[in-house]
Amino acid sequence: MNIGKAAEASGVSAKMIRYYEAVDLIPAPVRTQSGYRDYSDRDVHTLRFIQRARSLGFTVEQMRNLLSLWQDRHRASADVRKVAMQHIVDLERKIDELQQMRNTLAHLADHCQNDGRPDCPILEELARAPCAGS
Amino acid sequence: MNIGKAAEASGVSAKMIRYYEAVDLIPAPVRTQSGYRDYSDRDVHTLRFIQRARSLGFTVEQMRNLLSLWQDRHRASADVRKVAMQHIVDLERKIDELQQMRNTLAHLADHCQNDGRPDCPILEELARAPCAGS
DNA sequence: GATAAACCTTGCCACTGTGTCAAGGTCAAG
DNA sequence: CTTGACCTTGACACAGTGGCAAGGTTTATC
Numbered sequence: 001m002n003i004g005k006a007a008e009a010s011g012v013s014a015k016m017i018r019y020y021e022a023v024d025l026i027p028a029p030v031r032t033q034s035g036y037r038d039y040s041d042r043d044v045h046t047l048r049f050i051q052r053a054r055s056l057g058f059t060v061e062q063m064r065n066l067l068s069l070w071q072d073r074h075r076a077s078a079d080v081r082k083v084a085m086q087h088i089v090d091l092e093r094k095i096d097e098l099q100q101m102r103n104t105l106a107h108l109a110d111h112c113q114n115d116g117r118p119d120c121p122i123l124e125e126l127a128r129a130p131c132a133g134s
Numbered sequence: 135m136n137i138g139k140a141a142e143a144s145g146v147s148a149k150m151i152r153y154y155e156a157v158d159l160i161p162a163p164v165r166t167q168s169g170y171r172d173y174s175d176r177d178v179h180t181l182r183f184i185q186r187a188r189s190l191g192f193t194v195e196q197m198r199n200l201l202s203l204w205q206d207r208h209r210a211s212a213d214v215r216k217v218a219m220q221h222i223v224d225l226e227r228k229i230d231e232l233q234q235m236r237n238t239l240a241h242l243a244d245h246c247q248n249d250g251r252p253d254c255p256i257l258e259e260l261a262r263a264p265c266a267g268s
Numbered sequence: 269g270a271t272a273a274a275c276c277t278t279g280c281c282a283c284t285g286t287g288t289c290a291a292g293g294t295c296a297a298g
Numbered sequence: 299c300t301t302g303a304c305c306t307t308g309a310c311a312c313a314g315t316g317g318c319a320a321g322g323t324t325t326a327t328c
Contacts, residue, residue: 004275014276015315023313034323036276045261052260057235060313070257077254081246084239084256091236095229101191102225105218112215120211122218123204126186127179138304148305149286168294170305194284 002032006039010047017047025050025060025067058087136166140173144181151181159184159194159201192221 007014017037020026026046029037039047049070053063065083069075111121141148151171154160160180163171173181183204187197199217203209245255 002276013315015317018278019314032323034276036323049260052262054314055235056239056260057232066257066260070261073252075252075254075257076250077246077252077256078248078250080254080256081243081248084243084246088236088239088243091232091239095232095236098191098225098229098232101189102222102229105190105222105225109215109218109222112211112218114212114215116210116212118207118209118211120209120214122211122214123200123209126183126190126200127204128186136305147286149288152307153285168305170294188285 001039001041001044003037003039006037006044006047009044011051012047020047020050020060023060025064056087057091062087135173135175135178137171137173140171140178140181143178145185146181154181154184154194157194159198190221191225196221 001009003014003017006012007017010017012020017026021028026043029039029043032038046067049067050063053066058066062083066080069080069083105122108122108125113119135143137148137151140146141151144151146154151160155162160177163173163177166172180201183201184197187200192200196217200214203214203217239256242256242259247253
């Protein structure tokens with residue numbers, strides 16, 4: 001199966017398949033006589049695994065970890081869970097950050113006249129000089 | 135004021151100040167005879183504005199917009215609010231995405247035995263073949 | 269069998285935003 | 299005047315992804 005078919009079957013773009021190969025996340029596949037990459041169903045299965053992990057926000061490095069656990073028949077489920085839990089912590093930190101931004105902005109937007117006049121608390125906040133007294 | 139002082143005074147690193155200049159977010163400052171960038175208090179004020187906008191997650195492109203509104207005495211507050219509201223929508227979309235990832239993962243981790251055995255619903259989910267019936 | 273369309277190959281550039289490092293010039297304090 | 303702290307430019311890196319270009323291949327159509 002050439003890269004186009006593998007991309008379609010796995011949901012990972014051809015471009016990204018080549019990228020994952022370049023960063024050694026997946027092994028280089030065999031090549032046809034004319035140099036085309038040739039993927040097996042097993043390869044596509046792996047790509048689908050990667051696609052799912054990406055959609056859950058795992059980084060390439062985390063996927064490296066997950067893939068080796070996946071391929072290790074003697075893994076401990078606790079090890080997998082540890083990777084997942086760490087990622088959950090990362091996600092939660094990120095969510096918190098974004099929510100703080102959102103809340104601050106929503107608060108400012110709430111106090112904006114929202115009309116043709118130039119006075120705007122949003123810009124005022126951004127331009128505010130940091131002063132010792134506040 | 136040279137770039138180091140301006141960085142310290144504004145909270146934007148020297149590196150990023152040069153970057154913002156390179157992408158035309160801020161104008162190139164005057165130079166001393168020896169070629170050092172020379173910033174005014176006004177420049178630092180602008181940098182502080184940028185620093186605050188960045189901390190609220192605005193992109194460089196959005197800041198370009200905000201800066202020109204800020205510097206336009208005849209702006210309409212509604213225009214500023216529109217930029218902010220769009221960013222809020224973007225933030226909320228991102229938050230939703232991350233929360234979905236988090237929830238999926240938390241659910242999977244919850245069902246993980248978390249022991250030395252290899253069976254793990256997290257890996258099983260990632261490896262699951264997509265089938266018409268589910 | 270020829271030709272055209274659709275695909276593959278590699279390689280390079282772009283983006284965001286930030287860090288680091290190097291080689292060389294400059295300034296300030298001792 | 300020397301030393302150390304700073305400035306300058308330039309380059310490379312990161313994560314992932316998109317795009318383009320020039321060239322080879324395969325497939326389908328005539």
